[in-house]
Amino acid sequence: MHGHDEANTHGLYGVLAEYDSPEELLSATQRAHAAGYRKMEAYTPFPVDGIAEAMGFEKNGVAPIVLTFGLLGGLTGFGMQWYSAVVSYPLNIGGRPFFSWPAFIPITFELTVLFAAISAVVGMLALNGLPKPYHPIFNAPVFDRASADGFFLCIEADDPSFDREQAHRLLEETSPRSITDVGLTSVPAQETMATRREGIAR
C-alpha cells in the first residue's frame, strides 16, 4: 500500500539514513519513533542492544516454538520406544519388564534436543521470512555497508504518516552519514534517486 500522497511516494520503498555508530542509530530511531513513525526498520552489521525497545517491539515467537517442538520431540522419542517395546514388538528376555523406561531416556533426550534445535533454526528463519533473496532495500547502493560498518535506519513509505519531505527533514536532523531514497524496483528508481539526492545533499 502506498501512503496518503501518491505522487510523493510513487515507486518508493522508503527513505534510508546511514550512521557511523550504533549509538547514533539508536538515538535516530528513538526520534523517529517519537515522531510517530511505526513502519521502519534498522539494519545493522551486528545486533544492537536497545533497538528493539526504541522501535517498539519486544516479543519474538522463537522461544514458544522451541519449547513446543522440544516437548513434541521428547514425546515422540519416548512414545516411539514405548510403542515398539511394549505394543508392537515385545521381547521377553528373562522375564524383564517390557516397559523398561530408564533405558529409553537417552533417546528421549536426544530427540528432544534434535526437535528443539531444528525448530529454533527453521522457526527463526520462517518468522524472518527467509530465505528471501530479493528485498527492495538491496536497491540502495550504500546498503552494501549494512553487512560491514554501516548502521541504517529505513522509514518505509507504507507508514500511514509517511511523507517523503518530512522523513528527509527528520533524518537530516539526526546528522546521518548519508540519506538515500530506496526504490521499489532497482534500475529506474536509482536514476531518480541520483537526481533527487542532488537536492538533499547535506
Next chain:
Amino acid sequence: MAEPVYEMPAFRDETLKVLAPGHTYKTVTDDISGVVLRRPYDRRWFVIMAIAFSLVSVLHLAIAYLLLRGVGVWGINVPVMWGFAIVNFVWWIGIGHAGTLISAILLLLKQDWRTSINRFAEAMTLFAVACAGMFPLLHLGRPWVFYWLMPYPNTMDLWPQWRSPLIWDVFAVSTYGTVSLIFWYVGLIPDLATLRDKAKNSIARTIYGAMAMGWTGASRHWHRYKMAYLLLGGLATPLVVSVHSVVSFDFTIAVLPGWHSTIFPPYFVAGAIFSGFAMVISIAIPLREWYGLKGFITMRHMDNMAKITLATGMLVGYGYMMEAFMGWYSGNPNEMFTQLYNRPFGPYAHTYWMMLGCNVLAPQFLWFRYFRQNMFWLFIISILVNVGMWLERYVIIITSLHRDFLPSSWSMYHGTIWDYMTYYGTIGFFLFLFFLFVRVLPAISITEMRELVHETQHHGGGHHVGAHGTAAPTSEGGA
C-alpha cells in the same frame, strides 16, 4: 543509567587482550573476509592440501579394499572385535567436543575470548564428527544397510533394540552432528551476507548470496536470531555432555573388567574436552601464523586454551587414578587383574605408560606461562595430548577385551596396514576439509568481532566492564 561499573586491574601483559588494539568495524570486516576473498593462494596451503589429499586417496583405497574383502582385513578377531575402528571413533568424536564447548558453553558463560575461536572450532567439530561417523559405519561390515540402525517402517517388521547403548549412540551422534551443523550455519548467516556484499566475483557473490538467504541485518531479524542462537547454545550444552556420556555407555553397560565403571561418563567428557582443546590449539597455531590472524587469535586465547587443557588433563589424570583405585577397592579379581596388572605391566604396558606420559605428565608444563605462551612448546604439548588421548582409548578397548574372564580365550590384537591406512586417511580427510574451509568461509566470526570492537570501544579497551554486555573481565577468568 545506574549500572555498576567496576574497574578491572590493568593487564600485566598487554598481549593478553582478546583483540589487538586499533581495530574498527571496517578493519575486522576487511581483514577476516580478505582471507577468503582477496588473499592469493600460497605454497604452504598447497603443500598441506597435497599431503591431505594424498591421505584422502589412501582412505579411499583402504575403504575400497575393506568393502571388497570385508572387515577381516582389519586386525579384529575374537576376542578383540572392537579394534582401531572404535578407538578412532571415540577419539574423533571426543575431539569434536571442544568446538561445541567453546561455541555453546562459553557463550552461556559470557566468555568474550570465545569469539575469535568459535567458528573454526565448530568447523573442527563438524569435520571430526564426519571422521568419527565413518568408523562405526565401516565396522558394520555391510555399511550399505546402515539405515537398519534407524527406526523406519520396514518389511522385516523389526525395530532397533532400544535397550542397547549402541542404538543410543546412533541417536546421540546423529543428533550431535545435526545440531552442530545447524548451530554453525546459523552463526555463519550474517557473515555470508558480508561475503555476498564484499565479493567481486559474480559466481562467489551468487553462492554466498544463496547461502545467506537474503539476510539484511534487520533489527527484527536480529532479535529472533539472537534468541534462536542463545537457545541453540542452551540446547547444545547438555547435548555435548550427553554425547560422550552415551559413548562411554558403550563400554560401561558391558560387564567387562575395566569397562563396567560409573566414573566413565564424567571421565570421558573431561577427556573429550581435553583432546578437543588440544586439537584446537594444534590448529590455531598455524592458522593465526599463516593467515595474519594474530590480532584476532591473541596470546590471551592461546593462554586460556592451554589452561583449559591443563585443567581437563588433571581431571583425566584423576580418572586414571580412580580407575586403578576402584579396581583395587572392588576386591574383584578380574578388575584387579585388569587395572593393577594387565594395563600397567601386561603386554600393552608401553601404551599405558605412554598414555600417562602424554596425558598426565606433558600438560604439567602448562602450569608455567612460558610454555603456555611459547607457540613451539604449546604445539608440541598439544600434539602429545592428541597422541595420548588416542592411546587412552586404545588402552581402554584393547586391554579390556584381549584378556577378559576366561584365560583360554585370551589373545593379542594388532592393527593391520589397512587399519593404519584408514586411520591416517581420516586425519588427511580432516585436514583437507579444514584447509578448504579456511579458504571458502570466514574462519573467525566477523559479526561477533564487530560486537567485540563495539564493546572494547565502549568499555575503554576492556578495562572497564559494565554489568551488561558480554565482556568477560579478566584474563585469569577463563581457566
